[in-house]
Amino acid sequence: SAVISQKPSRDICQRGTSLTIQCQVDSQVTMMFWYRQQPGQSLTLIATANQGSEATYESGFVIDKFPISRPNLTFSTLTVSNMSPEDSSIYLCSGGTFLNEQYFGPGTRLTVT
């Protein structure tokens, strides 16, 4: 199994600023993913964080807005850039290995004012 932690757990940010969310896994995982979730809603995949290469973004998400890094097999960051109130959401990190269970972090609740 794997345990995933995220920092910060929550933040309130001013519009126009950026926030970097960190995701740490306690064991090596092949794949790491970033999701956005409105409270009580489904998860929307933002991107797959690829180790040592550029992230793979889903339709509607772009690197300039959501730059992602993954320097090794246990760590990834997601930056929400030039924030607007529409970016207020819960951001979830997950990780796992192929055909096995995905583990999820506790999420980062972001409020943009």
Add this chain to the structure above:
Amino acid sequence: AQTVTQSQPEMSVQEAETVTLSCTYDTSENNYYLFWYKQPPSRQMILVIRQEAYKQQNATENRFSVNFQKAAKSFSLKISDSQLGDTAMYFCAFMIWGSGTYKYIFGTGTRLKVLA
């Protein structure tokens, strides 16, 4: 398009009773895995049960079992002997893979409340 539909936004069940959560999905892929994940009010998602699409036998995990109908693209979750700790948001999902990567597609969720 790859989609997952959970037609029951909210459900409730009496403690010790049985409840079934429905899920249908659409994919053109032949190889995929299906999952039910649970997200309690504390928010961290955990795996409930998994089903490989190539297996005809329905998966069972203690009080949790699935009814997998591949032709109908249906994947329902049955919770027997419901407990208060089963109160959570339940997400149906499938995993597809290719080109050295994979990803999950999640449904909209069913909020289950177990009543004492």
